[in-house]
Amino acid sequence: MPLDVAAVTSVVSQFKDPETGRPALPMQQIRDIVVSGSKVSLTLALTTHSAAIKNEVAENLKDLVRAQLPEATDVHVNLAIHERPPVAIGTIALKAKSVIAVGSGKGGVGKSTIAASIALGLARAGSKVGLMDADVYGPSIPQLLGLDGKLEPVDGKIKPIYSGSIPVVSMGFLVPKGEAVVWRGPMLHGAITQFLRDVNWGDLDYLIIDMPPGTGDIALTLSQLLPLTGSVVVCTPQEVALLDAVKAIAMFRKVNIPVLGMVENMSGFICPDTMKRWDIFGHGGARTKAEELSVPFLGEVPLNMQIRIAGDDGKTLGNFDDPIVAPYLSKIVATMVRNLASAAAVKPPVMQLPVLG
Known part of the structure; x- marks a missing residue:
């Protein structure tokens, strides 16, 4: 598989948001994918609900890209905050x-x-x-x-x-x-x-x-x-x-x-x-x-x-x-949040939408 944006996008498409247990890419929590030679950079936006494990989640995403795309010898993940207010x-x-x-x-x-x-x-x-x-x-x-x-x-x-x-x-x-x-x-x-x-x-x-x-x-x-x-x-x-x-x-x-x-x-x-x-x-x-x-x-x-x-x-x-x-x-603290993320990945909670006035 050639190392390009499409290949990286395909690999990260099922990476799950730790809060919701749902793929992060469709929710635009993985974005700004750039490939230059063997270098890959992208942005991972997590809610503050996952703040205690944000660095290890970023490392997990790096490991996924490296494992699936061996040509990617330099993978950089920029962390950002994804706003998702509670209901x-x-x-x-x-x-x-x-x-x-x-x-x-x-x-x-x-x-x-x-x-x-x-x-x-x-x-x-x-x-x-x-x-x-x-x-x-x-x-x-x-x-x-x-x-x-x-x-x-x-x-x-x-x-x-x-x-x-x-x-x-x-x-x-x-x-x-x-x-x-x-x-x-x-x-x-x-x-x-x-x-x-x-x-x-x-x-x-x-x-x-x-x-x-x-x-x-x-x-x-x-x-x-x-x-x-x-x-x-x-x-x-x-x-x-x-x-x-x-x-x-x-x-x-x-x-x-x-x-x-x-x-x-x-x-x-x-x-x-x-x-x-x-x-x-x-x-x-x-x-x-x-x-x-x-x-x-x-x-x-x-x-x-x-x-x-x-x-x-x-x-x-x-x-x-x-x-x-x-x-x-x-x-x-980190273990508790990690366990919540694992539970969400197995059984994603029902996502409630705010009522619009």
């Missing part, structure tokens, strides 16, 4: 492409830290992210992000508090510090509904929801209000925590919320002086349990003093600059 989903007209609940079977496993880190990691990569603290009895997201203030209505909508580019909503912005929330199920349902329906979230690639620990009825409320993309279950390596994590997975499955994966937190202490690892709470339990339950394993996070210090200081974002912690957090 309203659910009964509350939330505009988010993916809604992900982060839960745990028990408290004290670092669920909120992982939820905040996933949101921060996605936003740091370039995605449009919102973070909703649905842990109404123990809202810790404001502390982890160093946020303060009150939620106020603006133009008929509730204005969230921002952490950088991330709109954040939490019961911690409504209740004075130290005051307990003593609510029954209907009041919880009303609060969660209001957080989703009445907050000016804007257009989001991801809404990350920090769930309460355990298997309460907030998951049921969420499943009734909107179609959740899936859930992430956080646990620690020891058996007693894994038993509760299994219950959380069963809860999500019972309300038809797919489980996107498990995260093993406090997965071992790495001494910063010697870099020797000490598995204080054990190691690998979550990975083994994930395999048993046919659930993806997203990664592990070490037991690290920097994470605790950053959380206490409201500077959780700083963990992404820590040489020990950052690679683990970044891997979890």
Whole structure:
């Protein structure tokens, strides 16, 4: 096959957009194909939903061209942003492409830290992210992000508090510090509904929801209000925590919320002086349990003093600059987005078109 624009076009014609799982070429996400001798250059435009894996998607496209066209010894892919705004989903007209609940079977496993880190990691990569603290009895997201203030209505909508580019909503912005929330199920349902329906979230690639620990009825409320993309279950390596994590997975499955994966937190202490690892709470339990339950394993996070210090200081974002912690957090974010792309490639989601007025 001669190396020309037609040949390259033929090869890339079935390369899939990671967000939709559909061929990118017909959607003009692959364009500007230029061939000069053995050199090939083209533009790959991805939505910000795929920002966390954009470089590896570009490498995959390069590998495809090289494999199918050996004459192309120099392949260059220019990355660009493809605009595809979300459409309203659910009964509350939330505009988010993916809604992900982060839960745990028990408290004290670092669920909120992982939820905040996933949101921060996605936003740091370039995605449009919102973070909703649905842990109404123990809202810790404001502390982890160093946020303060009150939620106020603006133009008929509730204005969230921002952490950088991330709109954040939490019961911690409504209740004075130290005051307990003593609510029954209907009041919880009303609060969660209001957080989703009445907050000016804007257009989001991801809404990350920090769930309460355990298997309460907030998951049921969420499943009734909107179609959740899936859930992430956080646990620690020891058996007693894994038993509760299994219950959380069963809860999500019972309300038809797919489980996107498990995260093993406090997965071992790495001494910063010697870099020797000490598995204080054990190691690998979550990975083994994930395999048993046919659930993806997203990664592990070490037991690290920097994470605790950053959380206490409201500077959780700083963990992404820590040489020990950052690679683990970044891997979890990328693996989750990669798994979403793989699922979309196997079963492309139904594409909804915005209603034109």
